[in-house]
Amino acid sequence: MARNPERRTALIDAAIEVLAHEGARGLTFRAVDARAGVPVGTSSNYFASRDDLFMQAGARINSRMTPDPAVVEEALRPGPSRELVTSLMRWLVQRMADDRTGYLAMLELRLEATRRPALRVQLTQTVRAEFDAGADFYRAAGLPGDHDTFRALYLAMTGVLLEHFTLPGVLSGTALDDLVESVVTQIVPG
Template identity: 80%
Template sequence: MARNPERRTALVDAAIDVLAHEGARGLTFRAVDARAGVPVGTSSNYFASRDDLFMQAGSRINHRMTPDAAEVEHAMRPEPSRELVTSLMRWLVQRMTDDRTGYLAMLELRLEATRRPALRARLTETVRAEFDRNRSLYQDAELPGDAHTFLALHLAMTGLLLEHLTLPGVLSDTTLDHLVDLVVTGVVPDHRA
């Protein structure tokens, strides 16, 4: 296997682009090489199999979607409140919108995981760990509500992102910020009540 980490990252990012634009069936070594602008056969020198490429893409997407710890610390400075949750959810939506390709590629990976048990196990582990980290962050910050509030917020925001990034015209009669406000107001209790 080739050992150039920068090229490996570029190839995995190309794989993410292929997933987002062509779907899991379009993810081939040849397609990755073309997207990365490298000679045919390059990606097969970096990845043992197509399954390996799927796994590496999933890891890289998770890395791209995870904010820097310093950014999280800065975002969590205000006092815990529904307003802070709204701000955090707007930030989440903005980050996912900014990396629309990564989010769509993750959706493709999730669909492919229904057919590939090893990928399903790996994605389940990764997504569950991220869910647990976010739930702990929510609870440790003493944001309004409880574990059920966090779960409902997680599910609502997942649905909002799915709708916005796949069929944005469905909810085009309102702004994304307004939709986030509706979700947070409907799910998170008002700390002043």
């Protein structure tokens, strides 16, 4: 296997682009090479199999979507409140919108995980770890509500993001920030 970490990252980012634009069935070594602008056969020198490429793409998306801890610390300065939760959820939605390609690729990976047991195991572990970390963060920050509040907020925001990215016309007529505020108001105690 080739050992150039910058090229590996570029190939994984190209794989994420392919997933977002062509779906899981379009994710081939040839498609990744074309998207990355490298000679045919390059990606097969970096990844043992398509399954490996799926796994690496999932890990990279997770890394791209994880916020900088210093920015998180700054965001928490106002102190725990429903307004802070609203602000954090707006920030979450904006981060996902800023990496639309990554979010769509993650949706493709989730669908592909229904057909690939090894990917399902890895993705479940990754998403569960992120969920648990989010729940721990919510509790440690002293944000309003309990674990059930966090879980409902997580599920609601996941649904908002799914609609926003896949069928935005379903939610048309409501600004995304207003929708986020409405969700938080309904779920998070005042």
